[in-house]
Amino acid sequence: MTAGGKAHRTIRFSLVAVVAAVSVLAATAPGYPDTATTPPLYLGLDSYLHWDKLPYLELGDRVGGQSSADPGGSNTDNVNTFGPSPLGGRVLLDQAGPGVVTFMRSQEEIGGPWAIRNPLFLAPVKPADLGQTNPTTSPASKFPYPLSFTTGQSQGSSIVATSIPYASTMQYMSSAANGNFYAMYRKLPVDVPLPTQTDATASQVATLLKSAGTDIAPQNIPTQQGSVALPTANAPVQVASIDGPSQLRAIKFHVPYGQKVRFGNSRLQIYWDGETTPSVDAPIKYLTGDGAGVYQPAGRQLVAGLPANITSDGSTYMDYSLYWPMPFGSNARIVVVPSAAMDPVSWSVRYEPFTDPLSWVGKFHANYVDVPNPTAGQDMTFLDYQGSGKLVGTVINFGSIGATLEGDPHIYLDGSKTPQIAVTGTEEWGMGGDYWHNGVQTSLPMAGLPSSTNNPAGSDIDGAAEYRFLISDSIPFNNHLTVNWEHGVVNDNAQRYKATMLWYGTPTPTAVRTDQVSPGSPGYQSPSDQLSSLTAAYEQTVQSPLITNTVAQMTTSSTLTMAINSANAGAYLRRTLNSCVPNQRANVFVDGQPAGTWYNAGVSRKTGYDGHDRCWRDDDFPLPKSLTAGKTSITIRLDNDTLNQPSRIWTASTYQLFSFG
Numbered sequence: 293m294t295a296g297g298k299a300h301r302t303i304r305f306s307l308v309a310v311v312a313a314v315s316v317l318a319a320t321a322p323g324y325p326d327t328a329t330t331p332p333l334y335l336g337l338d339s340y341l342h343w344d345k346l347p348y349l350e351l352g353d354r355v356g357g358q359s360s361a362d363p364g365g366s367n368t369d370n371v372n373t374f375g376p377s378p379l380g381g382r383v384l385l386d387q388a389g390p391g392v393v394t395f396m397r398s399q400e401e402i403g404g405p406w407a408i409r410n411p412l413f414l415a416p417v418k419p420a421d422l423g424q425t426n427p428t429t430s431p432a433s434k435f436p437y438p439l440s441f442t443t444g445q446s447q448g449s450s451i452v453a454t455s456i457p458y459a460s461t462m463q464y465m466s467s468a469a470n471g472n473f474y475a476m477y478r479k480l481p482v483d484v485p486l487p488t489q490t491d492a493t494a495s496q497v498a499t500l501l502k503s504a505g506t507d508i509a510p511q512n513i514p515t516q517q518g519s520v521a522l523p524t525a526n527a528p529v530q531v532a533s534i535d536g537p538s539q540l541r542a543i544k545f546h547v548p549y550g551q552k553v554r555f556g557n558s559r560l561q562i563y564w565d566g567e568t569t570p571s572v573d574a575p576i577k578y579l580t581g582d583g584a585g586v587y588q589p590a591g592r593q594l595v596a597g598l599p600a601n602i603t604s605d606g607s608t609y610m611d612y613s614l615y616w617p618m619p620f621g622s623n624a625r626i627v628v629v630p631s632a633a634m635d636p637v638s639w640s641v642r643y644e645p646f647t648d649p650l651s652w653v654g655k656f657h658a659n660y661v662d663v664p665n666p667t668a669g670q671d672m673t674f675l676d677y678q679g680s681g682k683l684v685g686t687v688i689n690f691g692s693i694g695a696t697l698e699g700d701p702h703i704y705l706d707g708s709k710t711p712q713i714a715v716t717g718t719e720e721w722g723m724g725g726d727y728w729h730n731g732v733q734t735s736l737p738m739a740g741l742p743s744s745t746n747n748p749a750g751s752d753i754d755g756a757a758e759y760r761f762l763i764s765d766s767i768p769f770n771n772h773l774t775v776n777w778e779h780g781v782v783n784d785n786a787q788r789y790k791a792t793m794l795w796y797g798t799p800t801p802t803a804v805r806t807d808q809v810s811p812g813s814p815g816y817q818s819p820s821d822q823l824s825s826l827t828a829a830y831e832q833t834v835q836s837p838l839i840t841n842t843v844a845q846m847t848t849s850s851t852l853t854m855a856i857n858s859a860n861a862g863a864y865l866r867r868t869l870n871s872c873v874p875n876q877r878a879n880v881f882v883d884g885q886p887a888g889t890w891y892n893a894g895v896s897r898k899t900g901y902d903g904h905d906r907c908w909r910d911d912d913f914p915l916p917k918s919l920t921a922g923k924t925s926i927t928i929r930l931d932n933d934t935l936n937q938p939s940r941i942w943t944a945s946t947y948q949l950f951s952f953g
Contacts, residue, residue, distance in 0.1 A: 330953070331348040335764075336392050336486075337454065337487065338493075341497065346766065347655075350770075351802055351803075351861045353478045353479060354479040354912045354914050355476070355478060356391075357475060358374075358386070359714055360471065361716045365836065369716065371469045375893075375895075377466065382403070382470055384473045387477060388891035389480075390480045392458070392480065392486065395765045396474075397449050398473050399725050400448060401419045403467060408463070408464055409461070410461055419443075419450060422441060424440075436494060437498070440453055445736070446723050447734050447741070448724045451723060457486035459486060460889075472725070481887070481916035481917065507544075509642055515640055516640065516641045518531075520636060520637060521636045527629070528627050528629045529628050529629075530626070531628055533626070534641065536623060537650065538624070539645075542640070543641050544640045545612045547638075549604065549607055551634045552752075554634050556586040557586075560573075564621075565624075574792040575660060579687075582743050583759070584753070587751035587752050596740075598737045601613050618655070624643075654795075656795075656796055657793075661673075661791045661792075663788065665786065668783060669784075670834075672777045673776050675793040679797050680801050681798060683768075684763070685793070686701075686791065688718070688722075689754070689790040689791065690779075692745050692787065694727070696779055696785040698718070699717065700714060702777070705767070705770075706912075722758030731744055731746050737761075738763070739759060771802070806856050806949050809852050809947050810946045811945075815854060819848065820849070821850070823842055825840060827840040828904065828905040828906065829902070830908045831906045834902070835901075836902065842945060844943065846941070846943070847940075849929060852927070852928040852947055856925060856926050856951050859953050860920050862916060863920050863926075865928065865948070865950075866949075867913070867944050869892065872905065876942050878932050879933050880928065882915055888916075890930070926949075
């Protein structure tokens with residue numbers, strides 16, 4: 293029975309059945325991309341099984357997110373989200389495929405039970421289905437731990453962290469009003485096969501994630517090791533120099549327990565291929581997942597993360613370990629800058645030959661930002677990088693548990709003025725809820741609150757900090773990445789922030805804009821357009837300036853003739869639209885061939901915290917390489933899909949075409 297008392301007939305499917313049903317629809321799609329010239333895509337759970345390929349640049353797909361965060365920039369949760377669901381609650385995620393959901397989070401058990409909806413069925417998801425440590429049925433059908441988490445495991449969140457491919461439609465629905473929901477997903481071109489996932493795959497990945505907190509790097513590969521003296525504060529000391537082409541698989545420091553704090557505050561620098569400025573330059577404790585106090589908690593390791601961890605016996609040593617795969621060409625130079633004089637520490641570095649083209653990968657990067665006085669009303673910027681790559685981790689010290697955690701992450705990709713990822717709060721990003729049940733420290737394979745202001749008396753206290761690592765839900769970008777962060781409810785908290793961002797990057801863009809058209813410009817035809825002036829602001833931020841531009845409302849079809857790079861590996865079309873017109877949907881054709889459905893689930897007019905209507909949005913749609921390769925120009929037709937909604941309207945102010953390659 294639903295919360296409203298009405299029974300709904302559902303057909304129960306395991307997650308495997310969901311995946312199998314949608315995978316069949318894409319089974320005949322051609323392989324993509326052409327791995328003779330571009331790196332392969334590892335999507336869904338497959339990304340864990342090939343996690344040594346995490347540095348690969350991604351060409352062809354686009355990252356997106358949907359959340360209940362107030363698009364007007366306030367802290368008022370949008371409980372309506374994308375409309376009512378047949379369960380009696382709300383539609384929390386509403387997307388047209390093909391694609392892969394990589395992460396979904398709900399506050400506590402609010403809105404449960406939930407359901408995954410494809411066109412033909414509902415697959416129920418009950419709170420008891422999550423975090424199964426000993427599934428009674430096949431692992432995938434019960435969302436095994438740690439591919440999902442209960443509120444007790446995460447300290448406040450109901451989380452589905454497995455991957456769910458979908459061919460045509462994906463909806464995630466609640467049975468009651470939900471709060472603080474967000475999801476992340478990949479949008480795929482129609483010629484990209486969906487990843488095939490089985491019970492065996494889910495079991496393999498769950499086993500890998502359960503090994504978090506241990507040494508997960510290959511053992512039988514070349515190793516350098518030794519002991520390094522650190523006699524002088526702030527004096528850089530070279531630890532190792534390794535020739536390539538190679539890929540680092542483990543960097544480990546074995547530190548006397550009495551020096552754990554001083555070493556954790558020391559900086560690790562890594563110089564790739566003769567750099568004069570290090571690509572990695574951050575405190576060692578941040579790099580390994582702890583941005584706050586260094587101590588040994590009772591009953592667990594400090595950071596039991598998969599790609600990085602901090603472990604100890606609590607009395608004689610503390611180990612700081614990094615397992616991110618780090619490819620390089622000619623040389624890797626590893627340097628420690630001690631925070632204070634200390635006795636020698638032991639180290640080891642393991643690495644393996646790297647035989648793939650270096651043009652396929654981004655180098656590993658880490659930066660450290662200290663914001664002692666955040667500017668009122670404005671997001672902080674933790675990273676602004678021109679180039680292509682992939683965001684894979686954040687470690688953020690937010691001062692103390694409290695209202696500052698209401699600040700939302702805003703992640704912008706490739707020049708979009710709308711954040712592709714907008715999360716409902718800082719602890720939600722760290723997989724917690726209700727401030728991790730008011731400060732209960734926890735360390736999960738990919739996120740946690742390992743240390744805080746409530747460390748035991750006599751232990752190191754340096755504020756409170758969370759970590760979030762990203763593999764299947766990593767965030768690729770193709771020419772620009774900006775990571776902005778709110779501080780408090782409406783950027784009104786003055787606490788000091790310190791942060792380290794972890795990413796792979798190369799200054800070479802992998803997508804460039806090749807054309808732009810607007811209503812009335814050459815290359816644009818749309819006989820049914822009704823043009824009007826729209827004065828509004830972009831969504832999500834606390835303060836957003838008003839922008840006036842012409843927007844077209846289309847009821848039939850629009851045709852765009854646009855230039856494209858003939859050497860492209862696919863493309864994507866970016867549209868600036870009026871998002872205050874709800875549920876816009878169009879079928880896309882490239883040179884007369886179907887290229888998928890473009891859908892923008894929406895709500896009615898939104899008033900921002902600053903009083904500005906928040907109607908402008910940028911949204912991306914991937915175009916298949918099979919329809920774009922070798923061409924210098926393509927004709928894109930957008931047919932307004934009015935089959936189930938005759939009054940549907942499609943809006944656009946500008947279209948921009950970007951070529952991958």
